Amino acid sequence: MKKPGFKCHVFVCLNERPADHPRGCCKHRGSEEVFMVLKEGVKKAGLSDEEVRINRAGCMEHCEQGPSVVIYPEAVWYHVPTPEDAEEILREHVIGGKVVDRLRMEHIM
């Protein structure tokens, strides 16, 4: 029996709020581009569906620190402000298995 799930399950918040909402939203902070960098990067790297899943997610309640990305099962939360940062997370964490300390959400909370 195949075990369900993935070795690396990445959730990217793509929630969108009205432009004048006081909390803002990850979508307006650039999360769609972050999602695409991760999604296409995993495909290019040839990682299998059983290993890695880059997943769309609704609001994960860390809007002020967004764009928000969380990687499970290790539960590492990232603030990913630019596509270059998304590339670093792809290369170092998703492919390489090493946490990118400088982008951890703790550092800006």
Next chain:
Amino acid sequence: MKKPGFKCHVFVCLNERPADHPRGCCKHRGSEEVFMVLKEGVKKAGLSDEEVRINRAGCMEHCEQGPSVVIYPEAVWYHVPTPEDAEEILREHVIGGKVVDRLRMEHIM
């Protein structure tokens, strides 16, 4: 400094595909109702935002076993066919911390 994240992070697939798609989709299998049972149940139980988050998710690639729910960080995957099953997962796992073995996805794969 507050640590980001939740003790119990629940993702419910709400992906919708065209009605004639061969894989079907969690939305047409009833995932919106599953989501609402969990979301409202957590509120009613008075669980804090730091403890539990019921999250919308896009396709999690287990469509044939949907409606799909995964609970992290423990990475337990559930097949949740009815609102009553969602209530059981809420009561036993989300509130009580005990895995509901009979609804684990492994059992129908």
